[in-house]
Amino acid sequence: MASRTVLIGAQWGDEGKGKIIDVLSESHPIVVRSQGGNNAGHTVEIGEEKFVLHLIPSGILRRGSTCLIGNGCVVDPIGLAREIEMLHSRGIRTRGRLFISERAHVVAPYHPAVDKSREKSAAKKKIGTTGRGIGPTYGDKIARVGLRLHDLRDTRRLAARLRERIRDVNELCSFYGWEPVVAAAAVRQMAAAARFLEPYIADTIRLLHDHIRAGRDILFEGAQGTFLDVDFGTYPYVTSSNTTSGGACTGSGLPPHLVTRVLGVMKAYTTRVGEGPLPSDAAELGDLLHGMGREFGATTGRARRCGWFDSVLTRFATRINGTHDLAVTNIDGLDSLATIKVCTGYRLDGRKIDAPPADIDDFARCVPVYKTFKGWRSDTSKCTTWRSLPPSARDYLQAIADLTEAKLSIVSVGPRREQTMFL
Structure with missing residues (x-):
């Protein structure tokens, strides 16, 4: 029977999941990330080399593995492009091995700006955010005003959507006295990242179910930990996604009854x-x-x-x-x-x-x-x-x-x- 293992952190994150994922990916050729963004940090040491990955699944370090970034993730295109380039500079190939869900939401340049400004304004009620814009991106997703990865395929439409959202965000910045977002720079950076990432954007739900039907062993890579889960964690000191095992299903398209193992780290x-x-x-x-x-x-x-x-x-x-x-x-x-x-x-x-x-x-x-x-x-x-x-x-x-x-x-x-x- 094929293994479909969901790996989760049993504490507040930083449990060593990256190392365990790397070890298990030897026997699980498909590795799926289903929630969070580049606020996570998975460290893997191979011989004398040390890799720190933030959004790309740790399985990418195994030759022959295929990695999916699911719909439940939020993707900073600029940061992800840098992460891919880092892997390329160290001899790790990603084309044809890494696929990003077209349904995943986009962390735009204004999201980190809002994140940092909110945290600064919170003073004594800080959450301790990484400032990567994860919370504001999930907020836009729930408010139904977010951008998704498929929007990156049409750079002209992307630019129009970005300018529209930046106008709204800058009204908020003006009200609170925050630094405004410069639209021209944001549009230019996002357009370049969109062109770079276009070959990686895919229907990952179809790909996932192709692998399931083929009987391949699949590892679902959790990020953060149980007590950062937005529902079950130490609210409000939590992240903005479901870091528990249920998030692996909703964030990837995996039916719950197909989970064969939940491994806690x-x-x-x-x-x-x-x-x-x-x-x-x-x-x-x-x-x-x-x-x-x-x-x-x-x-x-x-x-x-x-x-x-x-x-x-x-x-x-x-x-x-x-x-x-x-x-x-x-x-x-x-x-x-x-x-x-x-x-x-x-x-x-x-x-x-x-x-x-x-x-x-x-x-x-x-x-x-x-x-x-x-x-x-x-x-x-x-x-x-x-x-x-x-x-x-x-x-x-x-x-x-x-x-x-x-x-x-x-x-x-x-x-x-x-x-x-x-x-």
Whole structure:
């Protein structure tokens, strides 16, 4: 039976999905991205080379793979053209391998301008956006005033639509005292990007179903993480799309009953970039990881906040996503610790709860309940099998999988392909 695997982040993103996607793409020749935009950052290390991809699926790094960017994504044509050119400069071919949905919405030059201006005006109520224009683009999609990739095929019509939207946006800028968008420059940049991307624009729904009928194994690449989902995340500190497993279906054209596996990716601890509460926040753990050169955002470069593993969140993620099994990454980041904490529950106003509350103010008041595990204090980065891991590391990994209520199937002990073990 063909595999149609949906890979999701079980935390706040940055779980190491890019590395796991790269490893799985060896056995899944079709890789599909179904939500988000270039606000994501997937880092893959191959030998001595390091690739950071923002919108193009990580599977593009596997020779012979085919990658689809689905209708649920928002595409910055200028940024995507740069990303394609970066791959070309490093010997990665994309023509005939990368296809972008004609139904995907366009991140136009005015979207990042609005995004940054809103964030600046928000002052103390910042969301922590990347400033890439993702939220305003999804806003235009819902308001039914957005541009879609098929609009790029006719540059004359594209220019007219852009000028019309920029007039509307500049009225908003004038009202709020924001910097106006220069129409001529925006039209010129978009026209050049449109010509570059035209060969990549396709009916990806038809292509996807051709691959399904042919019985090919398909990997649906999630971006961000469960707790950035606009419906199930820590609202309002979320992204503007559905990052959970359901988003893979609505964002690509995959019928839900054809999903054969949902794989949750999670770190052996917790991180968060941007604003919003982090109940298991541990400054000392953050200092340790940052001192090792770890936990800086691939997209923004910002230092991530770090905390102990939070099983309240990952268990909720399992239920929301229908997670079958787990890939745990970054276990090697804990190698030097004598003791390691795991959050097993919360106390809210004196009562114990076992799921994150919907109200963000309640969530901010949650106090973690911890269980302490013995550390292993040895280098796991060279371990190649489950039995070669220190006993305390095995106990820890099995415990967090049990608390998450899903089967442990993959352990990553470093960024490279060979630092991966399948159980």
